[in-house]
Amino acid sequence: MSNSLVKVGVVQNACTMDVEANLAAALRGIKEAAAKGANIICLQELFMSVYFCQIEDHKYFSLAESIPGPTTDLFQSLAREHEVVIIASLFERRAPGLYHNTAAIIDADGSFLGKYRKMHIPDDPLFYEKFYFTPGDLGFRAWDTKFGRIGVCICWDQWYPEAARLTALQGAQILFYPTAIGWHPSEKAKYGERHHSSWETVQRGHAIANGCYVVAPNRIGHEAPDGGDGIEFWGQSFVADPSGQILVRGSVDQPEVLVVEVDLEVVDTQRTHWPFLRDRRIDFYGDITRRFID
Numbered sequence: 208m209s210n211s212l213v214k215v216g217v218v219q220n221a222c223t224m225d226v227e228a229n230l231a232a233a234l235r236g237i238k239e240a241a242a243k244g245a246n247i248i249c250l251q252e253l254f255m256s257v258y259f260c261q262i263e264d265h266k267y268f269s270l271a272e273s274i275p276g277p278t279t280d281l282f283q284s285l286a287r288e289h290e291v292v293i294i295a296s297l298f299e300r301r302a303p304g305l306y307h308n309t310a311a312i313i314d315a316d317g318s319f320l321g322k323y324r325k326m327h328i329p330d331d332p333l334f335y336e337k338f339y340f341t342p343g344d345l346g347f348r349a350w351d352t353k354f355g356r357i358g359v360c361i362c363w364d365q366w367y368p369e370a371a372r373l374t375a376l377q378g379a380q381i382l383f384y385p386t387a388i389g390w391h392p393s394e395k396a397k398y399g400e401r402h403h404s405s406w407e408t409v410q411r412g413h414a415i416a417n418g419c420y421v422v423a424p425n426r427i428g429h430e431a432p433d434g435g436d437g438i439e440f441w442g443q444s445f446v447a448d449p450s451g452q453i454l455v456r457g458s459v460d461q462p463e464v465l466v467v468e469v470d471l472e473v474v475d476t477q478r479t480h481w482p483f484l485r486d487r488r489i490d491f492y493g494d495i496t497r498r499f500i501d
Contacts, residue, residue: 208211208347211472213354215381215420216245216291216394219444219457221428222257226270230278233295234285236464238347239400241289242465246354250426252362252387253308256298258426258440262433263338271300275319279311287317292352294359294386298339303333308340308441309387310361315353320396323348325361326355326370327391333391334439336363346489349377355471358382365410365423369495372375375417380474383418384410389440411451421447427460449477 210335218236222229233254240248253259255278259267272278274297286293292315299322301310308325324343326466328336347370349358358379364370365384374382407423414421424444431437435452442459447465476485492501 209456211470212468213471214245214423214466214468215446216240216243216248217422217424217444217446217455217457217463218248218250218253218254219424219427219442219461219463219465221256221440222254222426222464224257225433226255227461232462234281234358236462237282237285237291237293238289239464241291243464245466246292247352247357247381249385249422250296251384251426252385253278253298253490254296254311254385254426257408257430257432258387258438259432260336260339261333261430261435261438263335263336264433267339268300268306270305271298274299274322275308279313279319282361283313283317283319286313286315288366288476290315290353292354292488293356294357296361296382299342304339308336308361309341309343310383311360312352312357312359314350320352321348323359323361325364327367329363329374334363348371349374349376349379355380360384362386362388365405365406365413368407368413368416371413371417371421375419379419380471381420381422382413382470384409384421386423386444387440388425390439392429392436392439396437399441402444405416406441407445407453408442408481411447411453414447415451416483418481418483419474420450425457427458427462449473486496 358374427442
């Protein structure tokens with residue numbers, strides 16, 4: 208395989224209240240992706256549990272863990288064994304009363320490269336993340352791995368062009384977005400297709416605007432931890448190339464391990480032929496740091 212050719216793996220699963228079963232499913236997915244030749248494997252957002260942010264309940268803080276910690280130790284061993292890069296989205300307990308929605312980045316030799324703490328925290332019906340998570344304070348980052356330079360953001364971050372741009376400006380060739388997003392069942396008939404299209408389109412736009420690959424693993428299944436209507440997660444995990452074309456897309460409702468080959472030389476070609484980074488007018492972008500221009 209050429210040094211520029213890399214196989215990206217995406218694990219798409221349903222989650223239950225059984226943390227051990229969720230972890231086992233994630234481990235199986237990583238092993239399956241590795242067996243298919245994947246070099247970099249990304250799990251969905253908060254894969255260890257149901258999406259508990261549908262309700263505000265202090266009991267769910269018990270799911271949080273230190274990073275690094277026992278779970279990252281396990282993934283480090285797995286990465287070393289299969290010589291793969293792993294991106295694992297976890298509920299981080301930083302200190303008493305201080306928690307983050309965090310992705311751990313592990314290189315193919317098992318080394319812990321670092322972590323990304325979700326920067327944009329939503330507070331919408333059934334997505335009450337501000338109750339649980341403190342906004343990230345590590346900024347937007349990129350890491351050199353054995354198989355290329357990657358950036359990681361998380362779910363709600365994917366709606367913000369600033370997040371993608373600042374990550375790309377650090378040289379990220381592939382941008383990963385571990386995700387947990389879906390429909391409110393009562394709204395699906397009216398808004399379902401529109402909501403999903405918006406989610407996919409904005410990320411394809413990030414790929415185009417920044418000349419990089421975009422990878423978005425999402426969960427599947429219907430989850431209602433409070434017994435209400437819950438959320439129907441729409442799956443459809445995907446990988447888009449630097450021109451925004453979908454290379455592979457998962458199903459709406461089936462657990463899947465997707466593996467697709469990407470060519471990192473395309474990133475350089477795309478950025479050279481469509482030189483958006485060259486033509487940016489950074490001398491006139493100062494107002495981007497303002498909340499609104501009155």
